[in-house]
Amino acid sequence: MTTHEHASIWGESVQWLRQDWQQVFTLHLVYSTLGIILFTPLLALISRLLLGLSEQPALADQDIAWFLLSPAGITALVLLAGLMLAILGFELASLMTLGAGRAQGLNISILAVLRFTTVRAHSIFGFAVRLVVRVLLLTLPFVAASGAIAWFLLSAYDINYYLAEQPVEFWIAAVMIGLLLLAMSLILVSKLLAWSMALPLVLFAGITPIKSFAESERLTRGHKCRLLKTLALWALLAFVFSTLVLAIVQLLGSWLVPKFFDSIDWLVPVLGGFVALWMLGNFVVTVFIAGSLGYALVGLYQHYGAAETHTDLAAIARDRPTRGWRLSAPLLTLMLAAAVVSALLVGHWLVDGIQIKDTVTVVAHRGAAGKAPENTLASIRAAIADASDWVEIDVQETVDGEVVVIHDSDFMKLAGVDLKVWNGTLTQIRDIDVGSWFDPHFSTERVPTLIEVLEAARGKARVVIELKYYGHDQQLEQRVVDIVEQTGMTDDVAIMSLKYEGVQKIRALRPDWRIGLLSATAIGDLASLDVDFLAVAMGMASPGFVRRSHEQGKQVFVWTVNDAVSLSRMMSLGVDGVITDEPALAREVIAERADLNPAERLLMHTAILFGKPEPQRHYRDDSP
Numbered sequence: 001m002t003t004h005e006h007a008s009i010w011g012e013s014v015q016w017l018r019q020d021w022q023q024v025f026t027l028h029l030v031y032s033t034l035g036i037i038l039f040t041p042l043l044a045l046i047s048r049l050l051l052g053l054s055e056q057p058a059l060a061d062q063d064i065a066w067f068l069l070s071p072a073g074i075t076a077l078v079l080l081a082g083l084m085l086a087i088l089g090f091e092l093a094s095l096m097t098l099g100a101g102r103a104q105g106l107n108i109s110i111l112a113v114l115r116f117t118t119v120r121a122h123s124i125f126g127f128a129v130r131l132v133v134r135v136l137l138l139t140l141p142f143v144a145a146s147g148a149i150a151w152f153l154l155s156a157y158d159i160n161y162y163l164a165e166q167p168v169e170f171w172i173a174a175v176m177i178g179l180l181l182l183a184m185s186l187i188l189v190s191k192l193l194a195w196s197m198a199l200p201l202v203l204f205a206g207i208t209p210i211k212s213f214a215e216s217e218r219l220t221r222g223h224k225c226r227l228l229k230t231l232a233l234w235a236l237l238a239f240v241f242s243t244l245v246l247a248i249v250q251l252l253g254s255w256l257v258p259k260f261f262d263s264i265d266w267l268v269p270v271l272g273g274f275v276a277l278w279m280l281g282n283f284v285v286t287v288f289i290a291g292s293l294g295y296a297l298v299g300l301y302q303h304y305g306a307a308e309t310h311t312d313l314a315a316i317a318r319d320r321p322t323r324g325w326r327l328s329a330p331l332l333t334l335m336l337a338a339a340v341v342s343a344l345l346v347g348h349w350l351v352d353g354i355q356i357k358d359t360v361t362v363v364a365h366r367g368a369a370g371k372a373p374e375n376t377l378a379s380i381r382a383a384i385a386d387a388s389d390w391v392e393i394d395v396q397e398t399v400d401g402e403v404v405v406i407h408d409s410d411f412m413k414l415a416g417v418d419l420k421v422w423n424g425t426l427t428q429i430r431d432i433d434v435g436s437w438f439d440p441h442f443s444t445e446r447v448p449t450l451i452e453v454l455e456a457a458r459g460k461a462r463v464v465i466e467l468k469y470y471g472h473d474q475q476l477e478q479r480v481v482d483i484v485e486q487t488g489m490t491d492d493v494a495i496m497s498l499k500y501e502g503v504q505k506i507r508a509l510r511p512d513w514r515i516g517l518l519s520a521t522a523i524g525d526l527a528s529l530d531v532d533f534l535a536v537a538m539g540m541a542s543p544g545f546v547r548r549s550h551e552q553g554k555q556v557f558v559w560t561v562n563d564a565v566s567l568s569r570m571m572s573l574g575v576d577g578v579i580t581d582e583p584a585l586a587r588e589v590i591a592e593r594a595d596l597n598p599a600e601r602l603l604m605h606t607a608i609l610f611g612k613p614e615p616q617r618h619y620r621d622d623s624p
Helices: 003-019 021-054 061-068 071-103 110-119 121-154 159-165 168-194 198-204 209-220 224-260 264-304 313-317 329-351 377-385 426-430 450-457 476-486 500-509 543-551 564-572 583-593 598-605
Strands: 058-060 361-365 390-397 403-405 417-420 462-467 493-497 514-519 522-524 533-537 555-559 577-580
Touching: 003 021, 003 071, 003 264, 021 071, 021 110, 021 264, 071 110, 071 121, 071 198, 071 264, 110 121, 110 313, 121 168, 121 198, 121 209, 159 168, 168 209, 168 224, 198 209, 198 264, 224 264, 361 377, 361 555, 361 583, 377 390, 377 450, 390 450, 390 476, 403 450, 403 476, 450 462, 450 476, 462 476, 462 500, 476 500, 493 500, 493 533, 500 514, 514 555, 543 555, 564 577, 564 583, 577 583
Parallel strands: 361 390, 361 577, 390 462, 462 493, 493 514, 514 533, 533 555, 555 577
Antiparallel strands: 058 522, 390 403
């Protein structure tokens, strides 16, 4: 196929798409709705099944990870992937039917297309399932090999060491895994090109899903480079179009929204309108991407496999007279009215939950870790000097039963010392310099004990103790309880962990103590768990989550928030506390927000949509 032929296929495809854009738009809307209708209850069903097996009302990070690695979890993922691909397959089949009809000069109605694909539902679903299985069989060996490389080269020390220091073995693993994934991608692309005629063969040639892949490979043999050029052009055009549309919406919003800064009455609908326009832009982009792919594949099929076509498309077109809708004046008026209502609703959604009065608590993450080495007495003192309400620390046990304050499982990231915390005595650990990595000024800093941190914070700040579990804890919960009571800090301490079982042990030992759960992801209703507060990643902190948690009497803290824009946005959501490496910055933001009016706070809340947050400085790691 020459360059002229590539351009001819694309010219025809775009021309067909231009003629059928209304039907393509409607079909995408139908299948998007179908996806929501099917996925929502399916996800709920899988969540209920998972929670039923765990006998817990909710699961967070570690429990979810273990589930996804189990046979039941893998099965659930395959089912979800199969269903998603089946819906995409049905949409692509419908678009290809429209395109194939247009290629023959036929105008097939949407209802006729839907009936045509419905009759062939079992074949389309069979094709989707086989495609998922084939892709899995191709990719799993590479993924397994990558996992094995990571295990052998990157498991000797704490993962934070490899991410922060990037030693030689890190780069060896990265190169090896990168080469494996590159090889996997090349093989996968080659196979997908070879199978590009499979779905058209199922639809238009009556080939069974089982035979369609082999037949597609026969038709495309010797033509993969030409197929790649055509589909690469589709990918390039899709990327350019999507980038252009969304960039225009964002640029317009960034230019226009600030002009309504002084009027909350106008600002709400304007913001709502631009968010609605942004959502519409996303939808239009996906319509173009799906439609152009379907019509491009039809163009390729017309070139390579038209001789295999047995389906009477003319009969399908006669199935029902076409009644295409037109953009009449009444319809345009209705659409504009709907856009106004949408703008007001979306604007109300943006405003909903925006807090006027800030009562946020500042929690210093591992002390003021932006100013001093994490989890050291220097960082604790810096956090206190910055007027932190709480100081958050991590605790583990040494081999001789001491409770020390350190996050990682070893000292490779902090000092380049190959010693696991649970294998070291307090004396051995005390010899390790954990401050020079931050600045030579801190070369005298050593790993403190829990007692030392509590004594340093007494009467100056309260302390959040995170229990770290690496599978070698002995009596961590009991020892922490004993130390807290020994120092008389019971009323000034809270306990939390990523491991729900761990905080439940604290609850059993001291029912009246304040406990919380850390989480970056969750299944189920976290707020229903037996904890007093939830410390979640920023991505989980939506207005709805905060509201539901408050309704169930749970406070919400968000980690790790280190720039002014994100700090202000989280405060606008009404969270109870921010966990930050920069407590002084958090105090500055609270002071600045005290002078902002509601319109200015709303602008700050939407800064990420219509502006760019401040660049964040680099931190050693982002884990809780």
